[in-house]
Amino acid sequence: MGFGFTVGVLGVLILFHAAYSTIQYRGLLKIMEEEFSGPPITVVGELVIGLVLCMWAALTVPGKFLSIHPDSEENRIVSLPENLDFMIFNHRGRVFPSQVDLKLKH
Amino acid sequence: MVTKTEEAQLSRLESQVDNGGGGAWDFLCLVRKLKVRRSDKVLKHGLSLLKDPRKRSALGPDEWTLYEQVAIAAIDCHSLEVAKDCIKALQKRFPESKRVGRLEGMLLEAKGSWSEAEKAYSSLLEENPFDQVVHKRKIAMAKAQGNITVAIELLNKYLETFMADHDAWRELAEIYVSLQMYKQAAFCYEELILSQPTNPLYHLTYADVLYTIGGQENLQTAKKYYASTIQLTGGKNRRALFGVCLCTSAISQLSKGRNKEDNGTELQSLAATALEKDYKQRAPDKLQLLTSALKSLRVSS
Numbered sequence: 001m002g003f004g005f006t007v008g009v010l011g012v013l014i015l016f017h018a019a020y021s022t023i024q025y026r027g028l029l030k031i032m033e034e035e036f037s038g039p040p041i042t043v044v045g046e047l048v049i050g051l052v053l054c055m056w057a058a059l060t061v062p063g064k065f066l067s068i069h070p071d072s073e074e075n076r077i078v079s080l081p082e083n084l085d086f087m088i089f090n091h092r093g094r095v096f097p098s099q100v101d102l103k104l105k106h
Numbered sequence: 107m108v109t110k111t112e113e114a115q116l117s118r119l120e121s122q123v124d125n126g127g128g129g130a131w132d133f134l135c136l137v138r139k140l141k142v143r144r145s146d147k148v149l150k151h152g153l154s155l156l157k158d159p160r161k162r163s164a165l166g167p168d169e170w171t172l173y174e175q176v177a178i179a180a181i182d183c184h185s186l187e188v189a190k191d192c193i194k195a196l197q198k199r200f201p202e203s204k205r206v207g208r209l210e211g212m213l214l215e216a217k218g219s220w221s222e223a224e225k226a227y228s229s230l231l232e233e234n235p236f237d238q239v240v241h242k243r244k245i246a247m248a249k250a251q252g253n254i255t256v257a258i259e260l261l262n263k264y265l266e267t268f269m270a271d272h273d274a275w276r277e278l279a280e281i282y283v284s285l286q287m288y289k290q291a292a293f294c295y296e297e298l299i300l301s302q303p304t305n306p307l308y309h310l311t312y313a314d315v316l317y318t319i320g321g322q323e324n325l326q327t328a329k330k331y332y333a334s335t336i337q338l339t340g341g342k343n344r345r346a347l348f349g350v351c352l353c354t355s356a357i358s359q360l361s362k363g364r365n366k367e368d369n370g371t372e373l374q375s376l377a378a379t380a381l382e383k384d385y386k387q388r389a390p391d392k393l394q395l396l397t398s399a400l401k402s403l404r405v406s407s
Binding site: 069070071072073074075076077078079080081082083084085086087088089090093094 | 339
């Protein structure tokens with residue numbers, strides 16, 4: 001958890017640095033009076049690395065993926081709950097006396 | 107709904123608690139969550155929790171939930187003394203509570219004093235005519251006394267008001283099936299499928315009912331619902347696989363004279379292979395029985 005979180009923070013920092021470099025680069029271009037056609041290749045590389053790190057962190061830090069398939073073990077319904085609201089008490093269980101001497105005392 | 111993982115967890119916890127491995131409270135929580143009826147075990151382990159003052163106070167406010175759970179379990183096991191003590195403790199803590207009043211009504215039911223229970227429920231309903239659980243208890247009481255027709259009447263009236271209550275629809279369907287009124291039961295299962303379309307067990311039971319009614323058209327529909335059950339369970343429901351095989355052979359038997367070419371045989375052979383594979387894996391000694399049964403189905407077609 002801590003490791004993934006650190007990676008995420010690192011990724012965001014890298015993205016910020018890429019933004020800062022781009023602004024700096026544009027400032028430089030203005031001084032040199034050239035047109036801005038795109039960020040330099042190093043900044044693009046930085047962006048990609050930052051994106052990958054952020055994505056990895058976002059996918060691992062919040063937790064595991066849950067299955068959405070209806071036939072997976074977590075979702076497959078094998079039995080319905082007993083209809084406890086409609087339970088009735090005159091069944092054969094009342095004939096069998098309870099085994100232990102059950103008593104609630106305080 | 108009890109899913110496969112929850113079922114495994116429940117059986118693991120149950121054996122752990124039975125062998126004295128602790129975790130009684132977790133077991134009781136899971137029983138409550140999954141709404142399974144394990145009254146004897148709930149009574150045994152819940153009571154031992156309640157008897158221990160240290161453990162009981164560690165539960166905090168959940169103590170009262172446990173009292174209620176144990177009271178219902180005790181009523182179900184017919185240990186009325188314990189139930190009475192639990193209800194008394196609850197009454198002391200929550201005087202004039204309707205939930206406790208309901209428990210008292212259930213205790214009267216268990217004693218067999220129907221008229222007094224009826225009176226208790228009626229007074230509860232007077233205060234709050236939309237208490238669903240009390241309505242359901244009245245229906246259950248009619249069923250317990252053997253007045254099935256009264257129970258059906260009450261259930262129908264209840265469902266007119268609370269149409270979204272799928273537990274009640276299920277109860278009505280089960281009553282109709284027990285009376286062999288399959289057409290009415292099929293209607294209830296249709297309602298259930300509409301309210302929970304991803305629950306394979308409703309598809310399965312609906313298909314069972316249609317197969318029981320019989321007739322070409324019903325059998326075709328039953329086969330479709332068996333197929334949808336297979337789809338929803340990933341082919342792990344053996345009853346649905348058998349259902350497809352039975353439906354196909356029944357349909358071909360009915361349409362024998364017409365000699366119509368049907369594409370259902372492919373589905374049947376697929377289901378049969380899935381069954382054979384499953385049996386080979388889990389019960390190899392019963393494979394012989396299965397193959398002979400499947401062969402007889404195919405011979406008749």
